Amino acid sequence: MIDCGEGTQIRMRQMGAKINRLGHIFISHLHGDHCFGLIGLISSFGMLNRTAELHIHAQADLEKIMKVQLDYFCSDLSFEIIFHHVNPRKHELIFEDRSISVYSIPLKHRVPSCGFLFEEKPRDRHIIREMIDFYNIPTWKIPKIKQGDDFITEDGEIIPNDQLTIAPEPPKRFAYCSDTAYSEKIIPIIEGVDCLYHEATFMEDEAQRAKETFHSTARQAGEIALKAKVKQLIIGHYSARYINQQDILKETKMGFENTLLGEDMKIYEI
Amino acid sequence: MIDCGEGTQIRMRQMGAKINRLGHIFISHLHGDHCFGLIGLISSFGMLNRTAELHIHAQADLEKIMKVQLDYFCSDLSFEIIFHHVNPRKHELIFEDRSISVYSIPLKHRVPSCGFLFEEKPRDRHIIREMIDFYNIPTWKIPKIKQGDDFITEDGEIIPNDQLTIAPEPPKRFAYCSDTAYSEKIIPIIEGVDCLYHEATFMEDEAQRAKETFHSTARQAGEIALKAKVKQLIIGHYSARYINQQDILKETKMGFENTLLGEDMKIYEI
Numbered sequence: 001m002i003d004c005g006e007g008t009q010i011r012m013r014q015m016g017a018k019i020n021r022l023g024h025i026f027i028s029h030l031h032g033d034h035c036f037g038l039i040g041l042i043s044s045f046g047m048l049n050r051t052a053e054l055h056i057h058a059q060a061d062l063e064k065i066m067k068v069q070l071d072y073f074c075s076d077l078s079f080e081i082i083f084h085h086v087n088p089r090k091h092e093l094i095f096e097d098r099s100i101s102v103y104s105i106p107l108k109h110r111v112p113s114c115g116f117l118f119e120e121k122p123r124d125r126h127i128i129r130e131m132i133d134f135y136n137i138p139t140w141k142i143p144k145i146k147q148g149d150d151f152i153t154e155d156g157e158i159i160p161n162d163q164l165t166i167a168p169e170p171p172k173r174f175a176y177c178s179d180t181a182y183s184e185k186i187i188p189i190i191e192g193v194d195c196l197y198h199e200a201t202f203m204e205d206e207a208q209r210a211k212e213t214f215h216s217t218a219r220q221a222g223e224i225a226l227k228a229k230v231k232q233l234i235i236g237h238y239s240a241r242y243i244n245q246q247d248i249l250k251e252t253k254m255g256f257e258n259t260l261l262g263e264d265m266k267i268y269e270i
Numbered sequence: 271m272i273d274c275g276e277g278t279q280i281r282m283r284q285m286g287a288k289i290n291r292l293g294h295i296f297i298s299h300l301h302g303d304h305c306f307g308l309i310g311l312i313s314s315f316g317m318l319n320r321t322a323e324l325h326i327h328a329q330a331d332l333e334k335i336m337k338v339q340l341d342y343f344c345s346d347l348s349f350e351i352i353f354h355h356v357n358p359r360k361h362e363l364i365f366e367d368r369s370i371s372v373y374s375i376p377l378k379h380r381v382p383s384c385g386f387l388f389e390e391k392p393r394d395r396h397i398i399r400e401m402i403d404f405y406n407i408p409t410w411k412i413p414k415i416k417q418g419d420d421f422i423t424e425d426g427e428i429i430p431n432d433q434l435t436i437a438p439e440p441p442k443r444f445a446y447c448s449d450t451a452y453s454e455k456i457i458p459i460i461e462g463v464d465c466l467y468h469e470a471t472f473m474e475d476e477a478q479r480a481k482e483t484f485h486s487t488a489r490q491a492g493e494i495a496l497k498a499k500v501k502q503l504i505i506g507h508y509s510a511r512y513i514n515q516q517d518i519l520k521e522t523k524m525g526f527e528n529t530l531l532g533e534d535m536k537i538y539e540i
Binding site: 006007009010030031032036037039040043061064065068069072073 | 276277279280300301302306307309310313331334335338339342343
């Protein structure tokens with residue numbers, strides 16, 4: 001999960017999200033709309049007798065603030081919460097497991113803030129079922145073949161890997177950048193991602209206000225997407241002053257055509 | 271406002287509640303579903319540049335817990351928050367102004383918990399407009415007549431008050447009792463109220479669980495209402511295990527007929 005504003009657990013229930021599969025929460029910065037939902041979510045996990053560890057990746061201050069609440073409201077939690085301190089000023093690997101790597105992306109906001117780059121690791125090649133039978137490939141050789149090895153039959157015949165396997169899906173990359181003013185410094189980090197989420201709090205009519213509050217305009221979000229040659233852009237974090245979000249989308253699309261409007265409770269496939 | 275769980279500010283907006291008219295918040299006890307919405311509500315008040323004081327009536331611990339959050343997230347609030355410490359073990363006057371008195375009601379829960387009794391003060395009598403004209407009553411005498419004085423004309427004739435005024439609406443009394451196990455100790459305090467809100471977390475099939483968790487059953491809520499001779503009962507705080515709340519209502523009504531089902535976003539007139 002990225003960020004956790006007030007009411008997140010309610011939305012998760014409304015969406016039928018599998019709440020128990022959540023293992024890691026990444027918090028971009030310590031403004032209420034990005035973290036006030038944590039304590040409620042954690043309390044509910046406790047009432048559901050969760051046992052799996054919950055990892056929270058956030059700036060060090062969050063642990064201090066939450067400790068007071070956790071000590072009072074969640075003193076007998078059935079699971080462990082592990083805080084991982086993120087330095088929002090550095091671009092670095094902050095988490096990885098077998099399938100994914102997560103990097104921080106320093107942003108430009110009123111308070112220290114960072115985005116996150118999620119990068120899938122290359123997957124194994126898919127082995128073709130019929131080839132296993134045809135060449136009688138022993139089970140113990142399959143992992144290596146999935147990683148690219150050729151197969152040598154008992155007769156000494158070399159079967160090249162590309163006859164035995166098909167290429168996996170290329171690894172996907174997703175970048176989340178909110179809250180932030182226009183900052184070209186992020187471009188080398190997010191270059192070419194399959195999907196970029198970038199805030200578009202204001203439109204160009206409020207460019208001055210965007211600058212003062214360290215937010216981006218819709219046009220700027222499109223400009224970043226274009227310059228970073230991303231494949232798709234999703235915008236969001238709209239100021240409440242804009243009733244018609246189609247206008248925000250239109251402004252972004254003038255710079256970057258493949259833009260989607262970020263909407264509550266909508267599911268996007270990357 | 272009584273209690274402030276996560277998402278309260280969102281509900282207020284959905285209901286079109288006049289958020290700026292909120293001056294006092296009464297917190298019954300320090301469980302998350304009764305107070306996790308405070309920090310978000312206060313933050314939003316700050317962003318709306320509220321200037322009026324906000325009074326929070328709650329157990330002393332809440333101020334300590336919230337101070338850490340307020341210092342971090344709301345360091346430059348445009349208004350003052352005044353905490354009033356409530357002793358949940360005492361029945362006492364905790365607030366009054368010109369029109370209302372509020373008393374604490376000690377409850378019986380896993381953690382210290384208290385309900386609240388809201389008591390309107392008697393209002394002035396309504397003066398009859400035509401009588402002012404007929405007897406030529408000077409303006410400065412009106413407040414006294416509204417409070418029950420007779421009027422003496424220039425000729426010395428005594429006009430009795432009940433010819434000049436009509437009785438005001440009788441003062442209303444509303445009691446809020448949640449969370450609590452069945453406790454007859456509250457009866458003398460809530461006796462005869464116009465409306466009682468009482469929790470009914472479980473039904474009788476879960477009476478044992480109600481006892482263990484210091485909650486009430488629907489039947490018990492009805493029994494308290496009957497014994498306290500209240501005029502109307504509203505139940506609420508249902509366990510999520512009950513899909514059909516009509517069953518909960520039916521069980522309560524077996525003991526106390528004039529019962530309403532407390533429902534999200536519904537408005538009740540007392």
